[in-house]
Amino acid sequence: MHIWEKTKGYLSGVAAEAKRVTWPGVHELWESTLVVISFIFILAATTLVCDKVIEGFIKVVHAGA
Numbered sequence: 001m002h003i004w005e006k007t008k009g010y011l012s013g014v015a016a017e018a019k020r021v022t023w024p025g026v027h028e029l030w031e032s033t034l035v036v037i038s039f040i041f042i043l044a045a046t047t048l049v050c051d052k053v054i055e056g057f058i059k060v061v062h063a064g065a
Contacts, residue, residue, distance in 0.1 A: 024032065
């Protein structure tokens with residue numbers, strides 16, 4: 001099978017699959033976006049707290065050495 005025939009078959013499969021996709025509505029999209037943004041802030045806060053705890057531990061160990 002020639003490369004162009006394979007590519008054509010693949011792209012027609014992609015097009016057929018895209019027609020079956022159920023796209024989210026505006027309300028569902030906004031809810032999902034808010035969940036993602038909230039998770040990012042929670043993860044950032046958790047990372048900040050862990051960083052400060054490790055930083056404090058390193059300062060204590062370094063001061064004692």
